[in-house]
Amino acid sequence: MNQHNNAADPAAITIDNLGKSYQLGRERLPVLCGLSLTVNAGEMVVIMGPSGSGKTTLLNCISAIDTPQTGSVCIAGQAVDYGSERSRTLLRRHQVGMVFQFFNLIPTLTVRENIRLPFLISGEQSENSQIKVENILTHVGMSHRAGHYPQQLSGGEMQLTSIARALVHQPCVLLADEPTGNVNPNVGNRILNILRDRAKQQGTGILMVTHSPEHAAWADRICFLKEGAIADELQQNGDRHAVAAIYDHLLKLDI
Numbered sequence: 001m002n003q004h005n006n007a008a009d010p011a012a013i014t015i016d017n018l019g020k021s022y023q024l025g026r027e028r029l030p031v032l033c034g035l036s037l038t039v040n041a042g043e044m045v046v047i048m049g050p051s052g053s054g055k056t057t058l059l060n061c062i063s064a065i066d067t068p069q070t071g072s073v074c075i076a077g078q079a080v081d082y083g084s085e086r087s088r089t090l091l092r093r094h095q096v097g098m099v100f101q102f103f104n105l106i107p108t109l110t111v112r113e114n115i116r117l118p119f120l121i122s123g124e125q126s127e128n129s130q131i132k133v134e135n136i137l138t139h140v141g142m143s144h145r146a147g148h149y150p151q152q153l154s155g156g157e158m159q160l161t162s163i164a165r166a167l168v169h170q171p172c173v174l175l176a177d178e179p180t181g182n183v184n185p186n187v188g189n190r191i192l193n194i195l196r197d198r199a200k201q202q203g204t205g206i207l208m209v210t211h212s213p214e215h216a217a218w219a220d221r222i223c224f225l226k227e228g229a230i231a232d233e234l235q236q237n238g239d240r241h242a243v244a245a246i247y248d249h250l251l252k253l254d255i
């Protein structure tokens with residue numbers, strides 16, 4: 001058990017009654033409608049849902065890349081202030097790490113420089129931050145590629161780099177949007193191991209989107225997103241071999 005899991009600690013993410021729609025010409029496209037969800041510190045939660053059901057929109061609302069029309073999001077007990085550009089920036093700089101399906105690495109920076117980016121942006125140049133970069137390079141198995149550029153890497157190596165970048169500043173929340181969608185199964189398992197370890201060892205609250213029942217099976221809990229809200233939940237307890245119940249839920253919910 002990690003020390004972040006005691007009852008006095010606020011949840012990593014608390015989402016209450018979130019509503020988000022997009023204006024498309026004269027039409028309003030509702031995407032999220034009254035969505036509520038909690039991710040505890042140290043918990044790994046997976047979101048599954050049909051394409052276009054709003055999974056990415058949800059993550060973007062949590063990281064304040066996007067702004068919901070109704071409801072609230074709290075990160076580590078503090079409400080996200082969508083009206084303040086500065087507090088949105090600080091949220092992404094210090095509290096939330098993000099991993100994307102297509103890596104989003106900066107092509108003109110090396111692996112090491114990409115991973116150092118959160119510190120470069122926040123102006124932190126301490127020796128301690130350099131040690132953190134080297135430690136996480138080793139942790140994700142990318143030390144031997146530290147001086148290489150993204151275009152010299154495989155998809156899996158790019159994703160391991162982007163995970164290191166998302167975790168190096170030790171955010172209390174990690175949002176991962178289909179992080180295993182474009183990597184081979186071996187790297188997929190390495191990524192899932194890194195994420196699970198992070199949740200358990202450091203109490204990071206992890207919210208991951210995946211279409212793969214095999215990958216979802218690593219989660220503590222699976223939430224099924226349908227018609228704008230969480231339609232059902234499955235307590236998975238990280239049992240990687242219990243995949244049948246996940247398929248049952250997907251079938252039952254027509255996902």
Ligand SMILES: Nc1ncnc2c1ncn2[C@@H]1O[C@H](COP(=O)(O)OP(=O)(O)O)[C@@H](O)[C@H]1O
Nearest residue numbers: 022023031049050051052053054055056057058
């Ligand atoms: N910026 C936007 N403007 C208009 N519609 C959008 C925008 N972003 C997403 N959508 C629409 O919102 C819905 C949900 O999108 P998204 O969150 O990307 O779904 P998912 O990640 O579950 O596939 C889709 O119908 C998509 O076309």
Ligand SMILES: [Mg+2]
Nearest residue numbers: 055056057177
């Ligand atoms: Mg998406």
